[in-house]
Amino acid sequence: MARRSNTNKNIQAKLVLLGDMGTGKTSLVLRFVKGQFSDYQESTIGAAFFTQVLSLNEATIKFDIWDTAGQERYHSLAPMYYRGAAAAIVVYDITSSESFERAKKWVQELQRRGNLNLITFLVANKVDLEEKREVGKEEGELYAKENGFSFLETSAKTAQNVNELFYEIAKKLAKAAPSQTTGMKLHIRQQESGRRFFCCS
Ligand SMILES: Nc1nc2c(ncn2[C@@H]2O[C@H](COP(=O)(O)OP(=O)(O)OP(=O)(O)O)[C@@H](O)[C@H]2O)c(=O)[nH]1
Numbered sequence: 001m002a003r004r005s006n007t008n009k010n011i012q013a014k015l016v017l018l019g020d021m022g023t024g025k026t027s028l029v030l031r032f033v034k035g036q037f038s039d040y041q042e043s044t045i046g047a048a049f050f051t052q053v054l055s056l057n058e059a060t061i062k063f064d065i066w067d068t069a070g071q072e073r074y075h076s077l078a079p080m081y082y083r084g085a086a087a088a089i090v091v092y093d094i095t096s097s098e099s100f101e102r103a104k105k106w107v108q109e110l111q112r113r114g115n116l117n118l119i120t121f122l123v124a125n126k127v128d129l130e131e132k133r134e135v136g137k138e139e140g141e142l143y144a145k146e147n148g149f150s151f152l153e154t155s156a157k158t159a160q161n162v163n164e165l166f167y168e169i170a171k172k173l174a175k176a177a178p179s180q181t182t183g184m185k186l187h188i189r190q191q192e193s194g195r196r197f198f199c200c201s
Pocket residue numbers: 019020021022023024025026027028038039040041042043044045068069070071125126127128129154155156157158
């Protein structure tokens with residue numbers, strides 16, 4: 001019989017999506033948050049903000065999602081969005097080698113300037129367009145492995161691996177969070193009641 005856990009953690013985590021324009025960052029987020037997809041998704045201006053709550057057995061994760069704009073002219077804004085982030089998703093499009101090269105640049109930038117404990121996924125999107133594939137799965141997988149990132153191939157269009165992606169991140173966040181409980185069993189005097197585990201360190 002399932003026992004109700006009294007060690008449930010409430011975790012609020014900042015998540016950022018980075019990657020070339022048109023790779024499907026907004027589409028992945030909209031698939032996850034709203035269960036929707038549009039063939040005519042507009043290019044993001046600056047950045048867009050979304051929230052979504054995901055419940056696991058061991059924790060409830062509230063994602064604060066920053067969906068950045070891939071157009072080069074917005075590049076200088078990116079640090080604002082990945083600073084203090086607990087997790088990052090670097091997206092490329094399997095039909096564009098150029099977007100894979102751009103993803104590698106993001107990986108390097110995160111390694112130079114991102115949080116050391118950042119949970120990072122390299123995501124190869126648009127796997128529904130297999131006939132137009134320019135970047136092999138092994139290529140992406142290998143690059144992710146070499147850099148200590150997790151890797152997934154997704155399709156925002158068919159929803160393949162999209163929920164899995166966010167669940168994987170949630171599980172890693174739950175694992176990384178201190179085991180001390182918050183939220184569920186708080187004492188009024190406890191000073192850290194409003195603290196975000198992943199903010200601003
Ligand atoms: N076939 C297919 N098309 C996709 C997929 N994901 C996104 N698209 C399409 O690709 C185009 C770009 O998607 P966006 O989600 O706007 O890409 P983005 O990375 O947010 O782009 P920027 O906001 O400019 O950085 C849109 O026309 C989407 O419909 C996918 O998995 N499969």
